[in-house]
Amino acid sequence: MSAAAPSTSGPVIRLRGVTKTYRMGKDNIVQALRGADLDVYPGEFVALMGPSGSGKSTMMNILGCLDVPDSGSYVLAGEQVRQLNDDQLAAIRNRHIGFVFQTFNLLPRLNAIENVELPLVYGGSARGRTQRAKDALAAVGLGERMHHKPTELSGGQQQRVAIARALLNDPSIVLADEPTGNLDSRSSAEILSIFQRLNDLGKTVVMVTHEPDVAEHCKRIVRMRDGVVSGDELVPQPRRAEDELRNAGAGQSVDLHSGTITHVPAAAR
């Protein structure tokens, strides 16, 4: 479980002058990104903030190789993304990036295990697939509800399934677009504690959020406005989500030394 950064010195993500324009019809042209620059170094935990429509999701999609910039350069782990074809982008999404969405994006017909297995269906070795999915679910505290369908899970639980899915191929980068946007504060804290745990283990995390409370858990806050990066600051003393959960008397106990998160069933809602 190491952050597979090719070099510890250079940035793992480097955006330079990235633009993205959406055309809806003849006259309706939206410049979602107007030359955004961003460097993210291995092991960082970045919060991406900014008003609605400022281009945060557009940037995340480009970072996650779900979309490509119109112009500018995106170098991911030393590789120029604009030169890659569809299948190469798919392989990067599969192996190197874990993406978590605000709306969870689980397949409704599949149960938790099957949803989590999905990245292994499209890459990696099929051996021990189900076991790996179960381990990943246990690691996010969902050991009990592995055979449930998404509709039978709470929002927080669904998001944890989505995180388990994002982590299955052990990516070095985890991208999350408003992962707590649809969740109450307690579920949000649980999700944040998982991300902090992952970051502690060396993974680079970039997370979009509107809530300053949430952003204070990150090590660095990048602000966007009108399609460009408008501010960049370090958080001197990031808050720890697990401390807050413990203080709140929640049913989460975190074993920092072994690096595993265990769920206490008695406290499960």
Add this chain to the structure above:
Amino acid sequence: MKIFDSFRSALQSIIVNKLRSALTMLGVIIGVASVIAMVAVGNGASIQVQQQVLSLGSNLVTVTAGNQNSDTGLRGAGVQSMNLTLDDMTAIQAQLGPTIGAVEAEQSAGRWQVTAAGQNWNSNIVGVTTGYPQVRDWGLATGDFFTDDDVRVYAQVAVLGSTTAANLFGDGVDPTGQTIQLRQVFGGGGGAGGAQRARIVNFKVVGMLDAKGTTFGFSRDDQILVPTTTAQRVLTGRTNSVNTIIVKAASSDEMANTTADVTDVLLQRHKISDPASADFTVTNQNDTLAALNQVTGTFTILLAAIGGISLLVGGIGIMNIMLVSVNERTREIGIRKAVGARRRDILTQFLIEAIGLTGIGGILGILLGWGITVVVKQIPAAANIPIAITAGTVAIAVGVSVAIGVVFGLYPAMRAARLHPIQALRYE
């Protein structure tokens, strides 16, 4: 994507939409079923026709009097037409003897009233020569066939068909050595007390033919064979002419040669130089079979075409439903792409789903087609048709079903594969 995952996912989506899948498959099911049933029945019919033609004897070259290929009404005025005679047959025998299997000449003597052992029966009398058993591949159950000597002296001897014998003497009774009385009544008919004259001729039974069954709906076991000469002189009075001369070629491959040789011999004997104006017609059994096969083959193709059209319609139905399915599952496609599915993963998934629909439809169609043939066999008129669904037909049906899945599933699957991940994820 592992092929197993594709199959599992395809099967799941077919099962989730049970009713829709069933309705979609219906076109393919009906198409495959009709092709299977029609081809089976068509093949069976053509096999039956072939068997019946061959049951009259194999490798036969038949000579009949008159030119059936030309307009005799115009030509007949100038050319003196000759009958076929026993001498023609003897000439063929003499000149072609070593190169042919056997030869015989037949002269029909019409229907006669037959009386024996107090029983009355009505039967067809045919004058034949001693080559008959060999030419017709027809052995005797009891007794012996009459001899060349019998033919020479127009002996009043007869060989009975098995049905005729059974009706006159009873089932399982050997008629050999018994005497039968042939009787033909002239004039009157239904007239009351009119001047009726009857001819009565006695024949000695020398043998009985093996039972052969029905050909083209007619029993071939109700007949009485007598020497051709006896039929000519004693029964019909038309001396020396015969209806047909039948030559059995040495082998199927020799039939064309034999046909040409027989034609040459007869043209020479009848002193005709232009084969087009021959006063006889030579038919080759191979040609007859080919003509019949062409008829049944055309019929089979026609039926298969109807099935093919319903398969086409079924295929369009598959395409339609796959397009709907791709549309409905746009978000799913987006999610799969987001976690790393490549174009070909999505393509195979939807292609296999389409192939799954047509494949299952094909298998159900084969079962339904088989069911139809079972029902057809219950129809009395079709009871004797050797209806058979061959492994080849099944293989073709499965192949065609899969091909339809590929052809009509490809476009929807390509549309799915080309979706942009973000646009697919944003789709409502």
